[in-house]
Amino acid sequence: xxxxxxAITAFEQLLADQRRVLGPDDPATLATRNNLADxxxxxxxxxxAITAFEQLLADQRRxxxxxxxxxxxTRSNLASxxxxxxxxxxAITAFEQLLADQRRVLGPDDPATLTTRNNLAWLLGRxxxxxxAITAYERLLAHRTRVLGPDDPDTLTTRNSLAFxxxxxxxxxxAITAFEQLLADQSRELGPDDPDTLTTRNNLVGLLGRxxxxxxAITAYEQLLADRTRVLGPDAPDTLFTRNNLAxLLGRxxxxxxAITAYEQLLADLRRVLGPDAPHTLTARSNLAxxxxxxxxxxxAITAYEQLLSDQRRVLGPxAPQTLTTRDSQASWLAKxxxxxxAITAYEQLQADRTRVLGxxxxxxxxTGNAMASLLAGAGRVVxAITAYEQLLAVQxxxxxxxxPDTLTTRxNVASLLAGAGRVxxxxxxxxxxxxxxxxxxxxxxxxTLTTRSNLAELLGRxxxxxxAITAYEQLLADHTRLxxxxxxxTLTARSNLAELLGRxxxxxxAITAYEQLLADHTRLxxxxxxxTLTTRNNWAGCLGRxxxxxxAITAYEQLLADRTRLxxxxNPDxxxTRSNLAxxxVExxxxxxAIAAFEQLLADQRRVLGPDDPxxxxTRSNLAxxLGRxxxxxxAVAAFEQLLADQDRVLGPDDPxxxxTRSNLAxxxVExxxxxxAVTAFEQLLADRTRVLGPDAPQTLTTR
Numbered sequence: 249x250x251x252x253x254x255a256i257t258a259f260e261q262l263l264a265d266q267r268r269v270l271g272p273d274d275p276a277t278l279a280t281r282n283n284l285a286d287x288x289x290x291x292x293x294x295x296x297a298i299t300a301f302e303q304l305l306a307d308q309r310r311x312x313x314x315x316x317x318x319x320x321x322t323r324s325n326l327a328s329x330x331x332x333x334x335x336x337x338x339a340i341t342a343f344e345q346l347l348a349d350q351r352r353v354l355g356p357d358d359p360a361t362l363t364t365r366n367n368l369a370w371l372l373g374r375x376x377x378x379x380x381a382i383t384a385y386e387r388l389l390a391h392r393t394r395v396l397g398p399d400d401p402d403t404l405t406t407r408n409s410l411a412f413x414x415x416x417x418x419x420x421x422x423a424i425t426a427f428e429q430l431l432a433d434q435s436r437e438l439g440p441d442d443p444d445t446l447t448t449r450n451n452l453v454g455l456l457g458r459x460x461x462x463x464x465a466i467t468a469y470e471q472l473l474a475d476r477t478r479v480l481g482p483d484a485p486d487t488l489f490t491r492n493n494l495a496x497l498l499g500r501x502x503x504x505x506x507a508i509t510a511y512e513q514l515l516a517d518l519r520r521v522l523g524p525d526a527p528h529t530l531t532a533r534s535n536l537a538x539x540x541x542x543x544x545x546x547x548x549a550i551t552a553y554e555q556l557l558s559d560q561r562r563v564l565g566p567x568a569p570q571t572l573t574t575r576d577s578q579a580s581w582l583a584k585x586x587x588x589x590x591a592i593t594a595y596e597q598l599q600a601d602r603t604r605v606l607g608x609x610x611x612x613x614x615x616t617g618n619a620m621a622s623l624l625a626g627a628g629r630v631v632x633a634i635t636a637y638e639q640l641l642a643v644q645x646x647x648x649x650x651x652x653p654d655t656l657t658t659r660x661n662v663a664s665l666l667a668g669a670g671r672v673x674x675x676x677x678x679x680x681x682x683x684x685x686x687x688x689x690x691x692x693x694x695x696x697t698l699t700t701r702s703n704l705a706e707l708l709g710r711x712x713x714x715x716x717a718i719t720a721y722e723q724l725l726a727d728h729t730r731l732x733x734x735x736x737x738x739t740l741t742a743r744s745n746l747a748e749l750l751g752r753x754x755x756x757x758x759a760i761t762a763y764e765q766l767l768a769d770h771t772r773l774x775x776x777x778x779x780x781t782l783t784t785r786n787n788w789a790g791c792l793g794r795x796x797x798x799x800x801a802i803t804a805y806e807q808l809l810a811d812r813t814r815l816x817x818x819x820n821p822d823x824x825x826t827r828s829n830l831a832x833x834x835v836e837x838x839x840x841x842x843a844i845a846a847f848e849q850l851l852a853d854q855r856r857v858l859g860p861d862d863p864x865x866x867x868t869r870s871n872l873a874x875x876l877g878r879x880x881x882x883x884x885a886v887a888a889f890e891q892l893l894a895d896q897d898r899v900l901g902p903d904d905p906x907x908x909x910t911r912s913n914l915a916x917x918x919v920e921x922x923x924x925x926x927a928v929t930a931f932e933q934l935l936a937d938r939t940r941v942l943g944p945d946a947p948q949t950l951t952t953r
């Protein structure tokens with residue numbers, strides 16, 4: 249009935265009287281100790297329950313013997329509560345040992361033996377070993393069907409568990425079908441109001457929600473709640489759990505205010521009926537904290553998680569799955585609130601504990617490692633992020649397989665971070681490895697495979713291997729056109745990237761034609777003011793300038809600047825970038841004094857809008873220094889490049905292409921200023937670094953030689 253606290257008091261009083269009247273070793277006294285220990289666990293006093301079962305087990309072994317059915321039953325209860333406390337590995341071992349003894353003593357068909365197989369399978373699922381859990385339930389179902397019959401309640405319960413783990417493994421459609429068939433059979437055999445039938449309805453509705461049929465699931469939960477209230481009463485645990493599930497779905501559907509109110513009301517009833525420390529009360533508090541965060545009350549959510557975590561450590565223990573889950577949620581909201589350093593530390597500590605408690609290959613441990621690596625990357629701690637992802641990849645490859653979606657995602661993240669860190673050759677190698685696996689696992693035409701091909705082509709271009717990059721984009725463009733159509737966004741992006749590489753490789757006439765055709769299609773499909781259309785105009789103007797058509801380029805940039813100012817505002821980064829491109833066109837046309845003035849004004853605005861360390865701000869400083877050199881103010885240009893180089897080393901890293909480009913410009917100006925020995929040393933060092941980062945055959949490397 250959910251009145252657990254009263255039950256504990258009644259069992260404690262009964263136990264005292266039994267010890268006094270019957271003696272401590274009487275079977276009835278031992279049975280009451282078993283019931284009391286179980287109620288302690290139900291009330292959230294899991295550690296106390298485990299201790300009570302351990303003490304009871306010792307006495308039963310002494311009095312009844314190790315193979316007595318009651319002794320075996322206590323071992324089962326102890327293993328169950330070990331699992332609830334988070335000691336999943338220990339619980340699995342305990343059930344495996346118990347199962348061996350039950351088969352020997354009771355026989356393989358005994359109900360207690362079959363129950364242990366059920367409990368062991370459930371724990372395998374909880375530990376992340378989903379395939380093993382599903383196999384175990386399939387075998388148990390066949391055994392129970394043979395021994396008990398297809399309509400026995402235990403057989404039906406096994407079908408319920410099997411359907412549940414099918415859903416957890418991602419086989420949602422199969423799980424929904426299994427639950428629907430089970431529900432029909434339970435309604436026929438047990439009746440529509442039987443608790444097991446209602447449980448199946450609950451599980452089925454939960455899967456409907458997870459499959460995206462949220463509105464349908466909300467309606468079904470409302471109907472189930474009405475039936476459970478009528479059949480079981482408003483304070484029955486199952487009724488309260490239905491309210492929890494309904495509130496959760498309200499939150500998922502975006503009805504946050506309703507969900508928060510529902511949880512607050514539910515929490516009051518859970519505290520009254522089950523007690524403040526009951527596991528389900530703690531779970532409701534966790535759900536409420538999450539909804540507070542989702543509704544924008546982030547500080548309140550973090551506080552709620554901190555208070556909950558304190559109680560879970562006290563009640564469930566620091567290693568309980570629920571405690572670890574709360575730490576995960578708390579770290580996530582710390583990150584969302586901007587307290588990233590604290591969140592990273594929290595994830596590092598959580599990963600260590602989950603590895604110790606659940607194992608390195610547990611899904612929860614892997615998810616924690618991924619979250620930590622992602623935060624490190626977002627915080628700019630790229631080297632640490634790469635290391636974290638590499639460690640995660642090693643475990644995922646072994647535990648999940650090389651072609652598992654999570655493993656492939658981690659491979660992609662490593663390659664992307666290497667590219668962002670300027671380690672282009674390493675990134676190319678990683679993308680090639682990823683592409684080979686995706687081609688086999690997903691197929692050559694899978695969206696993920698095509699994305700990897702695009703990333704690889706872009707990096708080939710960055711590394712100076714322009715001919716390879718152009719070929720890769722031409723092939724990718726043909727496949728995008730075939731699979732997605734000529735007007736698909738991905739197709740248009742591939743055309744833009746191909747045009748850029750044609751321009752960079754010196755095939756400017758082809759690039760200009762490609763941009764003009766792309767501009768016509770962007771204007772037709774997206775409109776003249778679309779961001780993609782404006783970007784194509786910018787790139788087209790750049791090619792005009794590089795082909796010597798500087799007057800046309802300056803006019804194109806001036807018109808684009810007017811449109812971007814009108815559409816985006818004067819301080820938009822794209823507007824500022826257009827001013828930069830226009831100023832450099834002035835340099836190329838010989839109007840250097842105008843360009844220097846334009847760069848100085850732009851630099852002031854970028855420092856104000858973007859900050860001094862923004863890559864665009866640093867790029868403008870590079871252009872300004874180059875313009876000073878072009879105007880003959882070589883000493884000023886050298887000083888400007890030296891100051892810029894120090895900042896790029898700090899902000900972008902020594903291997904970033906822009907950092908290497910600045911070193912090249914600085915070395916060239918040292919030549920112009922007559923400092924030949926310094927220039928030779930600078931070029932020698934640059935050559936070594938470009939060879940290491942870009943490869944010996946990259947155009948930039950050859951230019952440096």
